Amino acid sequence: MPNMTEAVVFDQFARIVAKSLRIDASQIAFDTQLTDLGAESLDLIEITMETETQFHIFLPDKSILETAAEVFGPGILEKEGYLTEEGKRLLLCRMPEADGGAFDGEVAIQDLQHYFLKVGTWVRMIQGLAQYTPAECRSCSGPMATSMGFRMKCEKCGQEITLRSGEEINREWVREYYDREYRSQVEATVSAAAVQ
Amino acid sequence: MNAFGSVVYDSPITKAWLPVWYPQGAWPEIACSRLDGLPCEPSLLAGLILSPGEREYWESMRAVEKRRQEWLLGRCVAKEAVRSLLERNLDLHLEPAEIEIVPDPYGRPHVRAALRPCISIAHSHGTAVALAALDPESRVGIDLESLAHRREDFEAIAFSPDERSLLAALSPDLRQEWALRMWCAKEAVGKALGRGLSAGLLAFHIIRFEASSGAIEVELRDGALIQFPELRGTPLIVYTVRESNFVFSAIIHQQGAVRMRPSRQEILDYLLHKMGELTQDWDYPDPVGPESRLFTELGFESLDAVVLCTAIQEHYQTPMPFAELLAEIGQQQRDLSIDELANFVDTHLGGGGGTGSITRRVQ
Numbered sequence: 001m002p003n004m005t006e007a008v009v010f011d012q013f014a015r016i017v018a019k020s021l022r023i024d025a026s027q028i029a030f031d032t033q034l035t036d037l038g039a040e041s042l043d044l045i046e047i048t049m050e051t052e053t054q055f056h057i058f059l060p061d062k063s064i065l066e067t068a069a070e071v072f073g074p075g076i077l078e079k080e081g082y083l084t085e086e087g088k089r090l091l092l093c094r095m096p097e098a099d100g101g102a103f104d105g106e107v108a109i110q111d112l113q114h115y116f117l118k119v120g121t122w123v124r125m126i127q128g129l130a131q132y133t134p135a136e137c138r139s140c141s142g143p144m145a146t147s148m149g150f151r152m153k154c155e156k157c158g159q160e161i162t163l164r165s166g167e168e169i170n171r172e173w174v175r176e177y178y179d180r181e182y183r184s185q186v187e188a189t190v191s192a193a194a195v196q
Numbered sequence: 197m198n199a200f201g202s203v204v205y206d207s208p209i210t211k212a213w214l215p216v217w218y219p220q221g222a223w224p225e226i227a228c229s230r231l232d233g234l235p236c237e238p239s240l241l242a243g244l245i246l247s248p249g250e251r252e253y254w255e256s257m258r259a260v261e262k263r264r265q266e267w268l269l270g271r272c273v274a275k276e277a278v279r280s281l282l283e284r285n286l287d288l289h290l291e292p293a294e295i296e297i298v299p300d301p302y303g304r305p306h307v308r309a310a311l312r313p314c315i316s317i318a319h320s321h322g323t324a325v326a327l328a329a330l331d332p333e334s335r336v337g338i339d340l341e342s343l344a345h346r347r348e349d350f351e352a353i354a355f356s357p358d359e360r361s362l363l364a365a366l367s368p369d370l371r372q373e374w375a376l377r378m379w380c381a382k383e384a385v386g387k388a389l390g391r392g393l394s395a396g397l398l399a400f401h402i403i404r405f406e407a408s409s410g411a412i413e414v415e416l417r418d419g420a421l422i423q424f425p426e427l428r429g430t431p432l433i434v435y436t437v438r439e440s441n442f443v444f445s446a447i448i449h450q451q452g453a454v455r456m457r458p459s460r461q462e463i464l465d466y467l468l469h470k471m472g473e474l475t476q477d478w479d480y481p482d483p484v485g486p487e488s489r490l491f492t493e494l495g496f497e498s499l500d501a502v503v504l505c506t507a508i509q510e511h512y513q514t515p516m517p518f519a520e521l522l523a524e525i526g527q528q529q530r531d532l533s534i535d536e537l538a539n540f541v542d543t544h545l546g547g548g549g550g551t552g553s554i555t556r557r558v559q
Contacts, residue, residue, distance in 0.1 A: 042341060042379065045350050045353055061398065063394065066419050070419055074422055081301025108301035108302075109391075109394075113303060
């Protein structure tokens with residue numbers, strides 16, 4: 001649902017996490033890491049599923065860095081376990097609201113994983129993806145309900161729409177970024193070298 | 197009992213996966229340990245087993261108590277596995293605190309001790325297991341999950357339609373168990389390669405499983421192949437086992453199949469062992485040895501030979517042209533010694549008297 005405030009998303013997400021991990025929601029803060037709350041891999045799957053159901057979104061199945069690596073190829077964004085400058089630039093561009101200093105200095109992939117496991121990172125991702133899920137039917141303004149798989153259906157007029165997955169949105173963003181920020185830069189370097 | 201007074205025992209999963217690779221069921225270059233619950237008060241244990249650096253980390257951990265305790269439990273089993281491995285192979289006696297385990301930039305645990313063995317650690321629901329291998333170049337991964345409190349619909353997110361169709365034929369009970377085994381298999385591969393499942397759950401694709409041995413074959417796809425292009429087309433075999441409410445998985449992957457291939461001596465040892473099993477009720481005047489001939493001396497009939505050949509192929513998970521071999525010796529009207537049979541198996545496992553065994557390579 002578009003225009004959900006960060007606070008609203010946080011409260012709802014914290015309830016999902018608390019229920020799944022059988023803990024008190026008061027233990028959950030914006031910069032808490034889900035694993036520090038005791039979440040194991042399958043708990044993260046459970047939290048993902050419940051989040052998708054409640055917010056009508058589809059979370060990406062890997063981080064933006066991994067999706068980007070499929071376009072950029074190996075060794076460009078990350079090298080020997082550390083983010084390259086190019087990698088940091090991409091992440092800052094994708095997550096301009098990232099906590100101050102999250103990508104400063106030497107950033108190991110492990111640190112990045114910790115960052116992606118923070119409650120706040122999830123909340124912002126959910127908020128971002130919810131923008132793509134309509135609150136009401138575009139044709140008749142009727143309420144939308146989940147249908148099969150990636151689809152939603154208007155309860156009033158029956159019109160169906162297909163939701164976009166987080167993975168698809170990330171991939172599209174990466175391609176645009178690659179063309180705009182990276183390819184042109186590489187081409188410029190190559191042509192400058194050719195002129196010389 | 198071990199150095200810090202707790203019961204640390206070889207996990208039963210060692211039995212489940214070793215025989216397939218190693219004829220005599222003995223693999224001195226790996227060690228596996230398991231612990232169900234902390235043996236003493238956490239801070240006391242931390243003081244006993246952690247290095248100063250590890251202790252600093254443990255004390256600064258902001259996690260909930262369950263998480264902190266399981267982390268400690270994980271360090272316990274990891275140090276115990278490394279300790280017993282070095283003791284057994286090198287007669288090296290180290291205190292747990294002398295074996296420091298630190299994460300690499302990807303978060304994969306690394307051992308700071310003699311020879312830097314390879315290690316993998318897993319913990320869940322108060323139980324921890326660790327698997328250590330002497331060969332620092334090998335890739336080991338271990339995982340465990342509890343069958344309790346699992347959402348049944350997790351399959352929808354964890355598996356592709358192809359993978360789910362592998363589960364479709366199973367009864368509900370078995371389906372739940374094998375879904376968890378498949379999940380553990382993905383985790384073990386992710387850990388063995390050192391990057392976890394960061395490339396996405398579907399980048400670790402389950403090709404098939406074998407109910408009798410618990411073996412699950414995983415193939416890397418998409419993002420996982422960008423991380424590990426050298427593993428394209430390499431089937432990764434994970435062994436899984438269920439024990440009461442837990443499912444365990446483990447993989448020991450050596451770079452290149454050649455290094456996993458048994459040596460000729462190991463093949464011969466296996467054949468003699470297998471012959472002993474097959475003929476245990478038969479009375480022979482002389483002990484069975486490499487020179488013993490199957491048909492004239494050991495009284496084999498063609499059916500016995502077929503049973504033996506089937507067992508060999510199953511054991512090495514490799515089809516071999518035994519029919520041709522038997523036809524050939526039939527035509528030439530000669531017999532076959534166990535030694536000749538070992539040569540035949542060696543040749544068809546891609547050998548020919550090479551260095552083979554990792555035992556020899558490491559030592």
